[in-house]
Amino acid sequence: MTRKKLLIGVLIVAVLAALAWANLSMKRTTGVSVNIEKVQVRDLESTVSASGKVQPRRTVLVSNEASGKVMRLAVREGDVVTKGQVLLEIDPTQLQTTVDNRQASLDSARSTLSQMSVQVDNARLAKTQAEDNLRRAEAQFKAGLMARDAYERTQNDVKTQSANLRGAEQAIITQQQRVKQEETNLSSAQIDLTKVKVISPITGIVTQRLIEEGETARYSVLSGGVDLLAIADMSGVQAEIDVDETDIPFVRIGQATKVTIDAVPGQEFPGHVTEVGNSPIQAGGAAASRATNFKVKITIDGKIPDVRPGFTCTAVVTTAVRPKVLGVPIQAMTVRELIVDAQGNIVKPTPAPGRATTVPMAPAEPKEGESRKEVEGVFTVKDGKAAFVPVKVGIAGEKYFEVLSGLAVGDEVIIGPPTIARNLREGDAIKVVAAPTSPAGGAPAK
Numbered sequence: 001m002t003r004k005k006l007l008i009g010v011l012i013v014a015v016l017a018a019l020a021w022a023n024l025s026m027k028r029t030t031g032v033s034v035n036i037e038k039v040q041v042r043d044l045e046s047t048v049s050a051s052g053k054v055q056p057r058r059t060v061l062v063s064n065e066a067s068g069k070v071m072r073l074a075v076r077e078g079d080v081v082t083k084g085q086v087l088l089e090i091d092p093t094q095l096q097t098t099v100d101n102r103q104a105s106l107d108s109a110r111s112t113l114s115q116m117s118v119q120v121d122n123a124r125l126a127k128t129q130a131e132d133n134l135r136r137a138e139a140q141f142k143a144g145l146m147a148r149d150a151y152e153r154t155q156n157d158v159k160t161q162s163a164n165l166r167g168a169e170q171a172i173i174t175q176q177q178r179v180k181q182e183e184t185n186l187s188s189a190q191i192d193l194t195k196v197k198v199i200s201p202i203t204g205i206v207t208q209r210l211i212e213e214g215e216t217a218r219y220s221v222l223s224g225g226v227d228l229l230a231i232a233d234m235s236g237v238q239a240e241i242d243v244d245e246t247d248i249p250f251v252r253i254g255q256a257t258k259v260t261i262d263a264v265p266g267q268e269f270p271g272h273v274t275e276v277g278n279s280p281i282q283a284g285g286a287a288a289s290r291a292t293n294f295k296v297k298i299t300i301d302g303k304i305p306d307v308r309p310g311f312t313c314t315a316v317v318t319t320a321v322r323p324k325v326l327g328v329p330i331q332a333m334t335v336r337e338l339i340v341d342a343q344g345n346i347v348k349p350t351p352a353p354g355r356a357t358t359v360p361m362a363p364a365e366p367k368e369g370e371s372r373k374e375v376e377g378v379f380t381v382k383d384g385k386a387a388f389v390p391v392k393v394g395i396a397g398e399k400y401f402e403v404l405s406g407l408a409v410g411d412e413v414i415i416g417p418p419t420i421a422r423n424l425r426e427g428d429a430i431k432v433v434a435a436p437t438s439p440a441g442g443a444p445a446k
Contacts, residue, residue: 031429035416036381039407040444042327046320046395048251050296052241054261054311056232057299060202064217064225066090066195073213075229078308081200087229090196090217099189106182113175120168127161134158204233207309232309237300239271241315242281242293250319251276257298262312264304271300273317320395327400328391332378332413334421336388342369346390377406379414379424386414386428 068090075087137154140146208230211217219225239259243251257271277295298315339347347370366372377390389411394402407413414421414430424430 031384031431032386032420032424033417033433034386034414034420034424034430036412036432037329037332037415039326039328039403039409039411039413041324041409042397042400042444044322044325044327044395044397044400044402045318046250046322046397048243048247048317048319049314050241050243050247050293050317051312051314052239054300054304054307054309054313055238055240056204056207056234056309057236057238058202059207059230059232059309060204061227062087062198062201062229062231063227064090064195064198064219066095066192066225067217067219068092068094068196069216070211070213073209073211075206075209077206077209079206080204081206081231082203083200085200087198087200087206088211090198092193092196095189095193095196099186099193102182102186102189106179106186109175109179109182113172113179116168116172116175120165120172123161123165123168127158127165130154130158130161198228200231202231202233203235204231205308206230207232234307234309235303237304237307238274239298239300239313239315241296241298241313243296243317245280245292245294248276248294248296251296251317252319255317255319257315257317259298259300259313259315261304261307262314264307264311269300269302269304271298271315273297274299322395322397322402325394326403326407326409327397328378328393328403328407328413329415330396330399330401331418331421332415333376333391333393333401334378334424335374335376337372338375339366339370340373340375346375379421380407381412381414381430381432384429384431386424386426386430388426 070088071091072089073087074085074089075081081087134154134157137146137151141148141151206229209228210230211226211228217226217228239257251273253273253276255273257273259269259271260267261269273296275295275297279294280292281295296315296317298317341347347366375390376393377388379386380389381387389406391406392404394404396402412432414424
């Protein structure tokens with residue numbers, strides 16, 4: 001080999017070495033661009049959010065207690081009514097006739113009673129006269145001035161007049177009972193007459209009007225009346241929301257809530273859970289295509305002005321509160337399939353000498369006594385490389401998970417970009433391009 005060829009070979013080797021060194025240096029200084037956030041102590045709240053409708057605490061169906069045509073309908077749907085207010089009136093003609101007949105019967109019974117009172121007085125007077133005649137007859141009979149048959153007639157006359165008096169007194173007792181019966185009948189008829197005016201039993205809002213003027217309201221003793229109006233008591237308002245089956249285990253009676261109503265924008269109304277359904281809501285359609293929800297009732301504290309039944313609302317139920325705990329961003333959490341040994345420790349392979357620095361998350365096949373397992377964790381920054389750290393989390397706040405183990409205050413966790421973070425592997429070279437500002441929600445504890 002000539003000297004010239006040797007120099008050319010050395011030069012080529014030097015150029016190749018320089019290119020390799022430059023390429024390696026560039027990889028070391030660039031890597032994958034990621035965003036990070038430091039783990040901090042935060043106040044966290046776990047919540048369940050669901051939508052539903054505003055409903056009154058109670059709804060009363062108003063029915064009629066008298067039959068007849070509706071002559072006047074005094075309210076419309078949406079009207080506010082007070083307890084005792086007249087809602088509608090039924091034609092009183094038939095019931096008024098009944099009252100007049102009962103009054104006439106009572107007047108007749110009282111008149112008869114007056115006549116019987118006179119008869120009793122006459123019978124009492126006749127008895128007194130017969131007794132006086134008997135005393136005179138006794139004296140005459142003893143003196144021998146009256147025959148026996150005349151004396152006996154005088155005795156019989158006293159007995160007759162006494163019987164007449166007892167009969168008259170019994171008749172007047174019977175007539176007095178009849179007068180009381182007629183008074184009862186009149187009172188009942190007068191009460192029935194008052195039923196032509198249908199009165200509101202509560203203060204509330206008319207939510208349904210089920211009859212119109214001119215229609216006939218039927219009533220019978222056996223079946224009662226028909227539903228005419230529905231009135232909602234809005235002094236106590238509750239929200240009825242549909243909660244997904246995956247959230248229902250965390251909802252408990254007494255938990256605090258915040259309710260927003262679409263028709264009342266810009267306001268939040270506090271409340272508390274008062275009822276949690278035990279059975280799923282029955283809905284039409286194919287069961288397989290519908291989510292399984294449970295009804296949860298929330299009593300809203302205080303009054304809401306101008307609220308109407310059926311308003312759409314959204315409720316946020318606070319299911320857990322964790323003050324001053326470590327919080328890791330939700331977007332930092334990921335799942336990787338790893339190899340664990342018999343004790344549950346993660347087995348991390350090391351790259352072969354002279355191979356790329358990127359280390360696969362797990363060996364291709366587990367060895368004897370090892371197994372594959374999906375592990376939750378985060379990628380942290382360690383010496384310019386991505387390092388996977390298993391993390392155990394507790395409650396989920398709006399933007400942060402509670403950290404139970406695996407991280408410490410100040411640890412830098414990779415949170416994005418999402419497309420990069422999802423594909424990170426243990427040992428990937430990384431470059432921090434920007435630290436995002438702390439999102440709202442789960443603010444650091446003071």
